[in-house]
Amino acid sequence: MLRIDDLHVYYGEIHALKGVGLEVCRGEIVALLGNNGAGKTTTLKTISGLLSPRRGHITLEERSLAGVAAHDVVLRGVAHVPEGRRIFNRLTVRENLTMGAYLRTDDGIEPDLERVFTLFPRLKERIGQVAGTLSGGEQQMLAIGRALMASPRLLLLDEPSMGLAPVLVEQIFATIREINQQGTTILLVEQNAAMALEIAHRGYVLETGVIALTGSAAELGENADVRRAYLGE
Amino acid sequence: MDLPLLLGILPQVLLDGLILGFMYALIALGYTMVYGVLEFINFAHSEIFIVGAFVGVELLLGLKSAGLLDALPWPLVLVLVLVAGMAASGVLAVTVERVAYRPLRHAPRLIPLISAIGISFFLQDAIRLFESLWRNAFNLVYPTMDVLNVRFELTQTVDVSVKSLVVIVAALAMLGVLHLLVNRTKVGTAIRAVAEDQAAASLMGINVNRIISLTFLIGGAMGGAAGVLFGVQYGLINPYTGFIPGLKAFTAAVLGGIGNIPGAMLGGLVLGLLEALAASYLSLLTGGAFGAEYKDIFAFSVLIVILIFRPKGLLGEVIRGRA
Ligand SMILES: Nc1ncnc2c1ncn2[C@@H]1O[C@H](COP(=O)(O)OP(=O)(O)OP(=O)(O)O)[C@@H](O)[C@H]1O
Ligand SMILES: [Mg+2]
Numbered sequence: 001m002l003r004i005d006d007l008h009v010y011y012g013e014i015h016a017l018k019g020v021g022l023e024v025c026r027g028e029i030v031a032l033l034g035n036n037g038a039g040k041t042t043t044l045k046t047i048s049g050l051l052s053p054r055r056g057h058i059t060l061e062e063r064s065l066a067g068v069a070a071h072d073v074v075l076r077g078v079a080h081v082p083e084g085r086r087i088f089n090r091l092t093v094r095e096n097l098t099m100g101a102y103l104r105t106d107d108g109i110e111p112d113l114e115r116v117f118t119l120f121p122r123l124k125e126r127i128g129q130v131a132g133t134l135s136g137g138e139q140q141m142l143a144i145g146r147a148l149m150a151s152p153r154l155l156l157l158d159e160p161s162m163g164l165a166p167v168l169v170e171q172i173f174a175t176i177r178e179i180n181q182q183g184t185t186i187l188l189v190e191q192n193a194a195m196a197l198e199i200a201h202r203g204y205v206l207e208t209g210v211i212a213l214t215g216s217a218a219e220l221g222e223n224a225d226v227r228r229a230y231l232g233e
Numbered sequence: 234m235d236l237p238l239l240l241g242i243l244p245q246v247l248l249d250g251l252i253l254g255f256m257y258a259l260i261a262l263g264y265t266m267v268y269g270v271l272e273f274i275n276f277a278h279s280e281i282f283i284v285g286a287f288v289g290v291e292l293l294l295g296l297k298s299a300g301l302l303d304a305l306p307w308p309l310v311l312v313l314v315l316v317a318g319m320a321a322s323g324v325l326a327v328t329v330e331r332v333a334y335r336p337l338r339h340a341p342r343l344i345p346l347i348s349a350i351g352i353s354f355f356l357q358d359a360i361r362l363f364e365s366l367w368r369n370a371f372n373l374v375y376p377t378m379d380v381l382n383v384r385f386e387l388t389q390t391v392d393v394s395v396k397s398l399v400v401i402v403a404a405l406a407m408l409g410v411l412h413l414l415v416n417r418t419k420v421g422t423a424i425r426a427v428a429e430d431q432a433a434a435s436l437m438g439i440n441v442n443r444i445i446s447l448t449f450l451i452g453g454a455m456g457g458a459a460g461v462l463f464g465v466q467y468g469l470i471n472p473y474t475g476f477i478p479g480l481k482a483f484t485a486a487v488l489g490g491i492g493n494i495p496g497a498m499l500g501g502l503v504l505g506l507l508e509a510l511a512a513s514y515l516s517l518l519t520g521g522a523f524g525a526e527y528k529d530i531f532a533f534s535v536l537i538v539i540l541i542f543r544p545k546g547l548l549g550e551v552i553r554g555r556a
Contacts, residue, residue, distance in 0.1 A: 050432055050436070069440075070432075070436060071437075071438050071439055071440045071441070072438075074437065074438035075438065082432070082433060086432070086433040087433075088425070088429050088433065089429060095422050095425075099422060099423065099426050099434070102419070102437045102438045146437070150438065
């Protein structure tokens with residue numbers, strides 16, 4: 001579904017991605033792991049068009065994403081839940097969700113809203129509340145719900161567990177799995193490697209801008225280097 | 234001191250202040266909406282405002298020389314003139330953003346500001362050049378329409394002219410429509426989303442540049458409407474007339490909390506009222522020591538005091554850094 005080849009991305013002189021290649025197949029959850037500064041966020045931002053690569057290709061459903069602006073990538077079926085959630089704090093929960101469906105005119109919007117409320121009943125209770133006043137967990141739910149309102153075929157998640165209590169992390173990951181089982185392909189960036197590998201089918205390990213390792217979730221979970229570096233052993 | 238006299242004129246003073254305040258509010262919206270999405274002060278907005286006034290006067294003079302000014306129903310004439318002024322200023326604002334600000338979007342903050350000041354001078358002198366060639370004069374007077382000068386006596390001490398009512402009604406209608414647009418429509422929500430976080434907005438599929446253009450269009454149109462109303466209310470305009478109301482409207486926007494739309498409306502009204510109160514009462518209350526010409530000093534002193542205690546403005550919130 002998504003294929004990335006030899007991706008090079010720079011911030012000015014900083015060479016952040018040095019030839020990243022990865023692939024996500026339809027129906028999968030693929031985990032992208034790596035330490036701080038490895039380039040995980042940069043990879044997602046480049047897919048969703050917020051950054052442009054200096055070299056390399058991104059192909060989505062057999063069509064190139066080269067030169068497609070961020071606001072048009074959504075139309076290609078990709079929704080990005082950015083790092084740090086980036087919900088619209090001054091908008092209400094409902095308005096945030098409306099913005100998720102900004103480009104849609106089909107009549108699937110109402111059913112999708114219901115779907116989001118089924119996944120996150122909390123959001124329904126808070127529908128009229130200004131998003132900035134939500135708790136951290138609720139904000140993460142809103143960020144994911146907002147992305148689902150675009151009815152994406154590919155969902156990019158950047159550290160959905162960041163800053164959440166362990167119980168909530170469990171809950172969010174269960175929901176991510178559920179979203180995947182409902183038919184959405186997922187590329188999941190995480191520092192919480194243990195949790196990510198639990199729900200992912202496959203994974204990649206990114207180290208300072210290059211893919212250092214790849215394999216099935218089980219293989220990565222067994223790998224001695226991964227266990228030492230990311231699973232705290 | 235004659236208390237009954239002081240109180241007797243109060244309603245009239247408040248009415249005058251309200252009219253001035255609505256004018257400032259309309260202009261202030263242009264500053265505040267643009268600041269909301271770009272964190273940038275559009276210093277050329279005072280000229281965008283006065284261009285509206287010039288388009289209005291040209292249309293009225295044109296209708297007059299065609300003999301249509303008195304033939305057409307006056308509300309229709311007013312609507313035509315308002316729409317023309319709004320369209321011209323709106324399109325001008327969008328154009329200015331496109332050619333003079335957008336290419337500098339990622340330059341250091343001071344650069345677009347200087348560009349805006351340049352545009353401001355350019356527009357002043359462009360109007361002056363055009364009017365000098367076209368009419369041989371650049372001080373123009375709005376043609377009078379007799380109905381507009383009819384006055385109603387509300388009480389013995391308060392009366393109101395038709396044109397004042399026109400200003401109030403038109404300003405209220407526009408502020409109301411803007412409020413609904415920004416708060417009740419999807420595109421209005423998108424404007425607020427872009428104001429808060431451009432990158433996140435683009436991830437929603439919002440074309441940020443288009444929303445920025447729309448913001449200039451709306452802000453410019455409000456400024457153009459204010460220009461026409463200014464002309465209708467006060468009569469005389471020249472290419473440099475925009476500067477002082479523009480500066481005051483900018484202050485009103487800051488007073489309300491720059492970037493905050495209801496704040497701009499409130500700030501405009503507060504400033505207008507302060508100015509009117511000062512103009513009428515300063516000399517009475519100080520026994521003539523301070524005349525009405527000190528009204529700006531008074532109004533701005535109050536503003537400074539308000540801003541000392543509320544640095545973010547009356548309705549402002551903490552200004553976030555842009556990621
Ligand atoms: N806006 C920026 N300007 C300059 N350098 C940047 C910028 N954003 C990221 N970088 C650099 O690019 C590299 C990759 O950053 P990135 O944010 O992609 O890492 P990450 O894997 O998401 O890390 P984290 O787990 O901390 O979120 C880092 O070295 C970082 O310092
Ligand atoms: Mg990151």
